[in-house]
Amino acid sequence: MILYSYPMAPNPRRVRIFLAEKGIEVPIQDVDITTGENRQPDFMKKNPVGSIPVLELDDGTCISESVAICRYFEALHPEPPLFGTTPEEIAHIDMWLRRVELNVMSTVGQVWIHGSPLTAGLFDQITAAADFGRERAAMGFKLLDDQLADNEFIAGDTYTIADAVAHSTMDFATGLVAMTYDDSLVNLKRWHDMVCARPSAQA
Amino acid sequence: MILYSYPMAPNPRRVRIFLAEKGIEVPIQDVDITTGENRQPDFMKKNPVGSIPVLELDDGTCISESVAICRYFEALHPEPPLFGTTPEEIAHIDMWLRRVELNVMSTVGQVWIHGSPLTAGLFDQITAAADFGRERAAMGFKLLDDQLADNEFIAGDTYTIADAVAHSTMDFATGLVAMTYDDSLVNLKRWHDMVCARPSAQA
Numbered sequence: 001m002i003l004y005s006y007p008m009a010p011n012p013r014r015v016r017i018f019l020a021e022k023g024i025e026v027p028i029q030d031v032d033i034t035t036g037e038n039r040q041p042d043f044m045k046k047n048p049v050g051s052i053p054v055l056e057l058d059d060g061t062c063i064s065e066s067v068a069i070c071r072y073f074e075a076l077h078p079e080p081p082l083f084g085t086t087p088e089e090i091a092h093i094d095m096w097l098r099r100v101e102l103n104v105m106s107t108v109g110q111v112w113i114h115g116s117p118l119t120a121g122l123f124d125q126i127t128a129a130a131d132f133g134r135e136r137a138a139m140g141f142k143l144l145d146d147q148l149a150d151n152e153f154i155a156g157d158t159y160t161i162a163d164a165v166a167h168s169t170m171d172f173a174t175g176l177v178a179m180t181y182d183d184s185l186v187n188l189k190r191w192h193d194m195v196c197a198r199p200s201a202q203a
Numbered sequence: 204m205i206l207y208s209y210p211m212a213p214n215p216r217r218v219r220i221f222l223a224e225k226g227i228e229v230p231i232q233d234v235d236i237t238t239g240e241n242r243q244p245d246f247m248k249k250n251p252v253g254s255i256p257v258l259e260l261d262d263g264t265c266i267s268e269s270v271a272i273c274r275y276f277e278a279l280h281p282e283p284p285l286f287g288t289t290p291e292e293i294a295h296i297d298m299w300l301r302r303v304e305l306n307v308m309s310t311v312g313q314v315w316i317h318g319s320p321l322t323a324g325l326f327d328q329i330t331a332a333a334d335f336g337r338e339r340a341a342m343g344f345k346l347l348d349d350q351l352a353d354n355e356f357i358a359g360d361t362y363t364i365a366d367a368v369a370h371s372t373m374d375f376a377t378g379l380v381a382m383t384y385d386d387s388l389v390n391l392k393r394w395h396d397m398v399c400a401r402p403s404a405q406a
Contacts, residue, residue, distance in 0.1 A: 048346060049302060061291065065305075068297035075290035087278035088264065094271035099252060102268075106309065126331045143251060 003069075004031045004046070004054040010105075010172035012053035013203065014066040017164040020200035021082060024073055026055075067097065070161055082161045096147070096155040096162040100169060103140035107133045108173045116177055137173070141181040141188055148187035159198075167195040206272075207234045207249070207257040213308075213375035215256035216406065217269040220367040223403035224285060227276055229258075270300065273364055285364045299350070299358040299365040303372060306343035310336045311376045319380055340376070344384040344391060351390035362401075370398040 003026045005012035031037045039050050047054045047064040055063045074083050084090040110133025114125045154162040173179045206229045208215035234240045242253050250257045250267040258266045277286050287293040313336025317328045357365040373395050376382045
């Protein structure tokens, strides 16, 4: 089994954080997305979308999409459960995972694609799209802050996949994408500091 | 239990198609998103994001995000399994579900927001963002076509959640968003005609 990853990329990091939280060790091979190694024919056979992470099983089966890879490990190693166990927990955690992805990661991603000097050579950047993304991302940060006012973790009292994905996302937003969130979002700050202090933050 | 929905909206339709495929009946109440009923305080208490669908349970618990709602019903009523049962199936189906969402629905959504005359009054439309979405959506359609060349359904030999979401998405793209896909995509056309002929298409 090999996990194809890259240190700075936010989506493989979701999986690495998740694996650290589960206590699972998987051999990692880096794919240099800065030189387009992920767009070479050999890699596109593993994932026709050309994105990382990809998990290659010993029989050659490849699983891509970060959360799909996490679900694979959750099914193999149910403890500790990070996707919930009862119907209500499963739904509640998936709802928050999706809110993080749709309201935060996808909007931060718009800023990354259309507004970062680091990607200026890769995309026909649209300044107005970056502004649109920045405005939506601020709404996403506020959504998390409101939730974290009454909850220790994103989906309630315990650490879940929603925290792993939000952790990777917020580190990406405030790191590579050089975004900031409003000082008034003290709950988001408290949570962000907390997940950054967990051992899985080193993943 | 009440499912808050709206006939023309693609995301509640995912859930209605899924329920029809599972043979589950749930009382439906329409929320008129064209007049902003989903942005009123009473509804925002059910879902702070203000989107539909929302499933309200008898104890008042609300679950939003279409796929999270589907997972709730899958956990309550496992047969027929539409999210897979083995670790490999669960991961493979979730991978394709995410490919449909990230490569097709999100790009079609960009065209809807930035390029449709029907939404011109709702958003500060960015023509270049619509063009960017259209180009990416064409790549998403091709991705599905390639997969459907060797598979009857999106994730393999059987109907899954990935088909329900792709069905709703393709009907939305070719309906309200008035997009077309290239005539050469005969596998996508074959699949689209097939899911449109299933009883769940009436949902």
